[in-house]
Amino acid sequence: MTLALRGVGHELRDGGEVVHALSGIELTVARGELVALLGPSGAGKSTLLWLATGDERPTSGTISWDGRDLAQLGRRGREAFRRETVGFLAQQPFMLKGVDAIGNVEWRLLGSTMRASQSHSVAQRLLVDLGLGDRLYHPPHKLSGGERRRVGLARALANDPQLVLADEPTAGLDSASGALVLARLREEAHLHRRAVLVVTHDAHAAEAADRCVTLQDGRLTGAGGGALASAETQAQPHSHAAAQPLPGEQPPGDVPPTPEQPHSLPGIPR
Ligand SMILES: Nc1ncnc2c1ncn2[C@@H]1O[C@H](COP(=O)(O)OP(=O)(O)OP(=O)(O)O)[C@@H](O)[C@H]1O
Numbered sequence: 179m180t181l182a183l184r185g186v187g188h189e190l191r192d193g194g195e196v197v198h199a200l201s202g203i204e205l206t207v208a209r210g211e212l213v214a215l216l217g218p219s220g221a222g223k224s225t226l227l228w229l230a231t232g233d234e235r236p237t238s239g240t241i242s243w244d245g246r247d248l249a250q251l252g253r254r255g256r257e258a259f260r261r262e263t264v265g266f267l268a269q270q271p272f273m274l275k276g277v278d279a280i281g282n283v284e285w286r287l288l289g290s291t292m293r294a295s296q297s298h299s300v301a302q303r304l305l306v307d308l309g310l311g312d313r314l315y316h317p318p319h320k321l322s323g324g325e326r327r328r329v330g331l332a333r334a335l336a337n338d339p340q341l342v343l344a345d346e347p348t349a350g351l352d353s354a355s356g357a358l359v360l361a362r363l364r365e366e367a368h369l370h371r372r373a374v375l376v377v378t379h380d381a382h383a384a385e386a387a388d389r390c391v392t393l394q395d396g397r398l399t400g401a402g403g404g405a406l407a408s409a410e411t412q413a414q415p416h417s418h419a420a421a422q423p424l425p426g427e428q429p430p431g432d433v434p435p436t437p438e439q440p441h442s443l444p445g446i447p448r
């Protein structure tokens with residue numbers, strides 16, 4: 179199970195002006211690895227992550243999962259991909275207003291085969307693991323930005339996604355909370371054998387990753403196309419060799435569509 183971007187370019191329209199957000203992107207993220215996507219503000223990181231959700235086709239090139247071009251899946255196929263395979267944390271996570279933290283996570287599991295009590299305990303466990311055990315019943319307006327981000331991450335992980343896409347998951351977190359989040363993301367990759375791609379400005383996140391790739395002005399710099407590309411930057415020495423596949427690993431459950439915006443900037447064409 180591998181996410182593969184081949185020759186991906188993407189243009190955004192800002193009024194009459196065309197913004198070349200991404201050009202010639204070659205990147206793979208394989209099951210079992212945590213890859214950090216770095217780069218300055220405006221480099222195109224959120225755009226790349228959003229395209230990988232399959233919600234929008236790139237202007238050029240292909241994005242595939244498990245060898246299947248997302249553009250060839252059709253609308254329903256892409257919806258199913260997003261619903262069943264992808265766990266996405268947007269840079270500005272969407273929150274259901276007036277719904278407590280645990281409800282915001284349970285929402286991701288509505289329509290799944292899980293009973294309400296199971297969804298509740300899955301959501302609770304995730305929130306506790308991410309350091310929010312004392313915030314389970316707080317509505318979004320009583321959560322800090324960092325707490326909302328962790329609720330968003332819990333929601334992204336709730337459906338056992340095979341592909342985790344997280345936009346700045348440690349932004350605004352203190353070091354202890356950030357360490358919890360990074361430990362969890364490493365576990366998702368190495369223990370649960372998911373493909374994990376994390377956008378970050380956080381040096382600790384880069385250190386926690388198996389590989390780092392850097393975007394600059396919409397292009398990958400000093401980095402190449404994935405697990406087989408020697409040019410990609412190796413992060414810190416790995417004390418965490420990727421775990422072996424877990425016996426009996428289950429495919430993710432069925433969940434309702436939960437589109438999230440890639441970031442707060444309006445007007446990204448869909
Ligand atoms: N809706 C939009 N319309 C036009 N241009 C956009 C839109 N959204 C983003 N852009 C432009 O696309 C480029 C890439 O934006 P993107 O949000 O992907 O950057 P980023 O690397 O995630 O930045 P940051 O680190 O600040 O989150 C930027 O030049 C940005 O101004």
Ligand SMILES: [Mg+2]
Nearest residue numbers: 223224269441
């Ligand atoms: Mg961004």
